[in-house]
Amino acid sequence: MFRAHLTLAWQWLRLPLALLSLVGAAIPVLGISSPWTVSAPSVDAILASAGLVGLLIAVVAVLAGAITGDVLWRQDARHGHSYAMSLPIRRDTFLRYRAACGALLLLVPAIAIFLGIAAINVGAELPPGVRTYAWETASRAWVVMVMALSLTLGLRLGLGVRGRRVLMGAAMLMTVALWLEPQVSAGRPTVGAVITVMFTGRYSPFAVLFSAWPVIDL
């Protein structure tokens, strides 16, 4: 049954995943190779462009996960989930299969990112002491993709109209609090600091996205 789910997911996702894989592979190749093809760049210049590449890879990873989740959900949502609900399978199992298929297929763009970074070793001569982190960056991108996939499916599953309103209300409150806080905080922990810890703290699930991406480092 899982194979049937996987085949189906591949049919729906092959085109967007192929495009994202191309982009994912191209970003490190174009972003890192160019600075020192003309003249030998400084290590600082390489690290600066690697920072931008890391950010772009993170964006591609989030997009890949979110698009995968959305496509997998939308195929059933189009008909009010009528077909899926008429099949003899527990609903949570069905959703787990869908999520697992998405996670598995997201290995395709993750591998493309790995190959793109690995290609830098072949196509460009790095200054001594500088190395690429292909495996680490690709694994990390895959974790981000799976996180975005889970979030998309979770939000689609768990949020009806009321849930979306609550979430939007919370986001608006947070925005207002961030705007007001310089005027009311006097040395106390600020909302901004709390949000920063929430998203980038060591134990935050979002830290993988917001902390530094060492595509290339010393």
Next chain:
Amino acid sequence: MSFPIHLANVSCRMGRDFALRDLTLKVPQGAIYGLLGPNGSGKTTTIRLIMGMLRAQDGTVVVAGHTMPDDAHLALSAVGYVPERPHLYAGLTVNATLAYHASFYATWDATRATQMLDAFDLRRSQVVGAMSKGETGKLQLLLALATRPSVLVLDEPTDGLDPVARRDVLSTLLEYVADTGATVLIASHLVHEIERVCDWVGLMEGGRLIQEEPLVAFRDSLRRLRVANAPATLGAVPFSMVARRTAGRGEEWVVRGHGADSEAWLSRSGIEVIEAAPLDLEETVVELLRATRRPRPTEVR
């Protein structure tokens, strides 16, 4: 008698209004049960409850011995379903659709599926989204029957199909039932279609089941009487007056429970019966719906 589909005192609310109110419906084993009713009467809601797609606020729904929707994954392995509107994945080919559907059923009959593909003139390479309404209807019936279900739930299975496709769908359904003795529930507003294939009939209106009987009893439950010399007020009568209206110089009555007692009473009352005729199924349905929508007639209108 066992009932593979049994709804007991089911109420289901959609928003502020009740879509179903205290509905009890029993489909006997081996019956082809036609669920009739106008649009909006609650047929599709009833079917969605039976399929475990909705949860009733009150009452119980039992299908193939399993409580819905909690045990839907168990019950649905014995249920073939044809929805009111096509719900298959539009981008898939027929072949991919068959493969995906088959993976959920241990009882999938690939030979029957191939035979039905040929009989319905469907090609495996056709894309579902590009198929005509008739072809999609046939494919959905194929998917339902190739799982060899003991219970079939069909929601307006021939609605919008051309006469040839309709005939193909109904004859295939009847062949399957003759072979397997499956229990079938068909919701439809096409009375003639129900009359052709069903042996039990239930009539819904306003979220309630207003009558449920074997087809023959249902059809024979009402009589149309053309009478003359009837007084304006009848008083106590030994039958149930469903409709009473003027017709030419006399009156036309639609009554339930017409028999020897009522004939004797009519004779004693000096009312002349010009004609007493049975109604066909469509007339019976129309009269019952009219009677449900207005107060019971006591005087001539």
